[in-house]
Amino acid sequence: MPETFDASARKFHQLVSVALLAAGYVVGPMGAWLVALVGVVFLLGRFWWPADIFRQLAWRALEPARILPRRDVVEDHATRRIARVLGGAGFLLAAVLVAIGQSVAGWIIVGGLAVMIFLDGAFDY
Amino acid sequence: MIERAFIVGAVLAATLVVALGARAGARWRVAQVLGQPVPAVLRRRLSRTRPNLVYFFGPHCGTCAQQKTVLDELDSEGAAHIIALDATQERALADRLGALTIPATAFLDRSGRLAKVNLGYQPRSVLIAQMESMLAG
Numbered sequence: 001m002p003e004t005f006d007a008s009a010r011k012f013h014q015l016v017s018v019a020l021l022a023a024g025y026v027v028g029p030m031g032a033w034l035v036a037l038v039g040v041v042f043l044l045g046r047f048w049w050p051a052d053i054f055r056q057l058a059w060r061a062l063e064p065a066r067i068l069p070r071r072d073v074v075e076d077h078a079t080r081r082i083a084r085v086l087g088g089a090g091f092l093l094a095a096v097l098v099a100i101g102q103s104v105a106g107w108i109i110v111g112g113l114a115v116m117i118f119l120d121g122a123f124d125y
Numbered sequence: 126m127i128e129r130a131f132i133v134g135a136v137l138a139a140t141l142v143v144a145l146g147a148r149a150g151a152r153w154r155v156a157q158v159l160g161q162p163v164p165a166v167l168r169r170r171l172s173r174t175r176p177n178l179v180y181f182f183g184p185h186c187g188t189c190a191q192q193k194t195v196l197d198e199l200d201s202e203g204a205a206h207i208i209a210l211d212a213t214q215e216r217a218l219a220d221r222l223g224a225l226t227i228p229a230t231a232f233l234d235r236s237g238r239l240a241k242v243n244l245g246y247q248p249r250s251v252l253i254a255q256m257e258s259m260l261a262g
Contacts, residue, residue, distance in 0.1 A: 003191070022137075026129045074246055076187030115140050123144045124245070 004072040009058040012068060014121030016054045017041070021091075021114045025107055032098040035110055039091030046084045087113050151225050155242045158223040167218065168237045172206035176256050177233040181212040181224040188246045192228040195249045205256060232259055 017038045024031030024038075045052025062068035090113050097106030119125040162168075163179075171177045180196055182189035199205045212219040212227050222231050223242045232241040232255060241255050 022133045025133060026126055028126065028129070074188070074191045074248065076191065079187050111136065115136065118137075118140060119144055123148065125144065125147075 003074065003077070005075045005077060006059070006063075006070055007073045007075065008063065008068050008071045009055045010075075011121045012058040012062065013052065013054040014117045016057075018114050018118045018121065021110050025110065029098060029103065032095045032106070035091050035098065035106075036095035039088045039095060042084050042088030042091060046081055046088065087117070151244060154225060155223040155244070158221065158242065159239050161221075162236070162238050163233060164218065164221060167208065170208050171233065171237055175203065175206040176259060177237075178205045178207050178252070178256075179222060179231040179233065180207055180209045181215070181219050181222075181227055181229040181231075182209060183212055183227040186227050189228045192230070192246050195247075195252065196230075198249065199252065204253070232256070234259065 020034045020038050024034030027034075041052055041054060045055065050056065058068055063070045090109050094106040094109040094113075097103070097109070167179065178196070178199070180192070182193065193209070196205075196207045196209070200207045210218060212224060212229070219229070222229075222239060224231065224244070226244045228246055230243045230247055230252065231239055234240040240259055243251075243255075
């Protein structure tokens, strides 16, 4: 049988990430911390599920409270895991760039990654 | 800060417009090909006794492997006749059948016309429901 995954938690994770990145951009240089947080959640959460605090929020609070309905679907997670590591590394690099004053380069990286995550989370592209 | 919020809003709006436009375009394309007869090269491979399901896959597509598991089950149970085509090798055929993404599955009716096109992975239950609906109609 093909392996299924909780798509609701995955989408919640993606949309919270995009919201934090957008908030990070709006608040300015201090937003580098939010970008770094998303990067750490992406990278650590890839190898250790408890570190994925966005998914944990979905699994432990929103889904049990029926605020977020769980939806198990067949997904190719091998590709997603690679993308997640690349994305996490990109966010950490972007956070460093913003922190050292290379804001334009940093936010371009964040913007490109955020758009891809949003398209995947909202439209399954 | 307001300027940045405006930029975020503009990027979000542009992304939404492009994504919704692409989705509408794909639906329009599928609507255009439904009911069309498939090319002779494909018609020669059709089964006369089982529902025909054309399956487009790609060599490096992980979800396609999962779709193949479902289709192999249907094929081995005799529920459907599966015609698997590599979309990267059969681009013209994929385009003709409205398969704009992989995996894609397309049901053909008894006369060899396109009856249903699915873009993306479809679980067994959906494919069986579509087959039953096609056989009933």
